[in-house]
Amino acid sequence: MKIAMVASEAAPFVKTGGLGDVMQALPAELAKIKGNEVCLFLPYYKKIKQNPTIEVEYVGSFSMELSWRESYVGIFRLKSRKKKLQVYFIDNDYYFGARGSVYGDFDDGERFAYYSKAVMAALYYLDFKPDILHCHDWQAAMTLIYCRALYGQWCPYTKTVFTIHNVEYQGWADASFFGNTLGLPEEYLGHLTFDGAINMMKGAIEVADIVTTVSKTYADELRYPYYAHRLDGVLRETWLWGITNGIDTTVFDPETDPALKTNYSAKKMEGKWDNKLELRKELGLRTDTDAPILAMVTRLAGHKGIDLLCYIANRLMEREIQLVVVGTGEKQYEYALSSLAKQHPGRVSVQLAFDPALASRVYAGADMYLMPSKSEPCGLSQLIAMHYGTVPIVACTGGLRDTVPPYNGETGEGRGFTFQSYNADDFLGAIDRAVGLYYNDREQWNALAKRDMEIDFSWRVPAAEYMQLYTELRNK
Ligand code: GLC
Numbered sequence: 001m002k003i004a005m006v007a008s009e010a011a012p013f014v015k016t017g018g019l020g021d022v023m024q025a026l027p028a029e030l031a032k033i034k035g036n037e038v039c040l041f042l043p044y045y046k047k048i049k050q051n052p053t054i055e056v057e058y059v060g061s062f063s064m065e066l067s068w069r070e071s072y073v074g075i076f077r078l079k080s081r082k083k084k085l086q087v088y089f090i091d092n093d094y095y096f097g098a099r100g101s102v103y104g105d106f107d108d109g110e111r112f113a114y115y116s117k118a119v120m121a122a123l124y125y126l127d128f129k130p131d132i133l134h135c136h137d138w139q140a141a142m143t144l145i146y147c148r149a150l151y152g153q154w155c156p157y158t159k160t161v162f163t164i165h166n167v168e169y170q171g172w173a174d175a176s177f178f179g180n181t182l183g184l185p186e187e188y189l190g191h192l193t194f195d196g197a198i199n200m201m202k203g204a205i206e207v208a209d210i211v212t213t214v215s216k217t218y219a220d221e222l223r224y225p226y227y228a229h230r231l232d233g234v235l236r237e238t239w240l241w242g243i244t245n246g247i248d249t250t251v252f253d254p255e256t257d258p259a260l261k262t263n264y265s266a267k268k269m270e271g272k273w274d275n276k277l278e279l280r281k282e283l284g285l286r287t288d289t290d291a292p293i294l295a296m297v298t299r300l301a302g303h304k305g306i307d308l309l310c311y312i313a314n315r316l317m318e319r320e321i322q323l324v325v326v327g328t329g330e331k332q333y334e335y336a337l338s339s340l341a342k343q344h345p346g347r348v349s350v351q352l353a354f355d356p357a358l359a360s361r362v363y364a365g366a367d368m369y370l371m372p373s374k375s376e377p378c379g380l381s382q383l384i385a386m387h388y389g390t391v392p393i394v395a396c397t398g399g400l401r402d403t404v405p406p407y408n409g410e411t412g413e414g415r416g417f418t419f420q421s422y423n424a425d426d427f428l429g430a431i432d433r434a435v436g437l438y439y440n441d442r443e444q445w446n447a448l449a450k451r452d453m454e455i456d457f458s459w460r461v462p463a464a465e466y467m468q469l470y471t472e473l474r475n476k
Helices: 018-032 093-097 108-126 137-150 177-182 186-192 200-207 216-221 232-236 270-283 306-316 331-343 356-365 381-387 398-403 424-440 442-454 460-475
Strands: 002-006 037-043 056-066 069-078 085-091 132-136 159-164 197-199 210-213 240-242 293-297 322-326 348-351 368-371 391-395 417-419
Touching: 002 018, 002 108, 018 037, 018 085, 018 132, 018 460, 037 108, 056 085, 056 108, 069 108, 085 093, 085 108, 093 108, 108 137, 108 177, 108 200, 132 137, 132 460, 137 159, 137 186, 137 200, 159 200, 159 460, 177 186, 177 197, 186 200, 197 200, 200 232, 210 216, 210 460, 216 240, 216 398, 270 293, 270 322, 270 356, 293 356, 306 331, 306 424, 322 356, 331 348, 368 381, 368 424, 381 391, 381 398, 381 442, 391 398, 391 424, 391 442, 417 424, 424 442
Parallel strands: 002 037, 002 132, 037 085, 132 159, 159 210, 210 240, 293 322, 293 368, 322 348, 368 391, 391 417
Antiparallel strands: 056 069, 069 085
């Protein structure tokens, strides 16, 4: 099957969040399946262009209209021996190549409309007629609309898939954007119009052959206003598939992770305790105690539940525990957490940094991983934590609910500790249950951590689910 993947980020080239991890692993996993030919598109951002380790070759260029604008489109291809997976970069200095930013510019709507249209033009130029055109989040949403609107004759059999990784960002624009920038036939105006403005995610939801999201629970939640950021009405009318993400177990593997001094596995868990000691030394935490280390590696943003942590912080410190937080984000949280660390030297360490190697050492050295998110489409950190033998304590929402069934002391089933409503006391209650098991029954605790390590979180299963979906679509 010929599959074209379109997104605004993919590790290791460019990554700001979980989407980048998914776009690194999913295309690669699909390319391993016999008979598949996959190409992945990305904007040629300045940071990719200037990265000397990313070797590319020039494929071609042409000029393209975006409404009344005439723009240059360059196509570059990653030099690679993997013939079944080609990575293409869309080059344009005005929109991408000469700017330091990935997102957040005043003209993001126009930048990504340009990108989406250019991807279709590039597919045509390359004569790659995809069976499946799979677009991710609003930045790539317009690609499938341009496919339908302008390339129907060239690729009449192409089926389109749109995946929502986070409904919060939808690509809103002024009503004039339709005529002024998008330059589409009038019949698409209705699909793209929402509350008197343009909403690119809504357009893709309505035009795509299939809409998916990154967990089953999130697919249900998206039908409610609390989660859907105004798109609940549209999403109630749409058949939504939930496919839970995996993690790249070749990148996140405690047995081979180069950031760790001591590598370990479920069979040799002792290595994990060396990592705990090393982490304490690295972060200046006391080593003369048996306290569990509770950790968070996260963007310090409201919806990640940092407010719950701040609210219970003083009571939490009455317990015999140590706390590690790594991340950057909103100033009020950076300030509150840094003050907490100052008040409790040797017990709390807060690192205001985005540091993947340190993150690895935290996943390896901690005992418990906190993820009290208000909403979480899928979440990857809880999967990485479990894979490193760190037991998750999570809010029962979205992908957290699907991947962390609650631990049951009677039967020994379950993977972690959960709380139902977004409430700080309930969060503390879940922490207390975890800390209780840790102190009262270490054998059970260690068995739980070991079982978590043994779960298969690789992309093999989700990739097979996507293949099934693609196949059904193609045969329709
Ligand atoms: C977004 C979501 C996160 C998900 C990721 C990859 O970042 O917020 O929950 O894991 O996309 O799908």
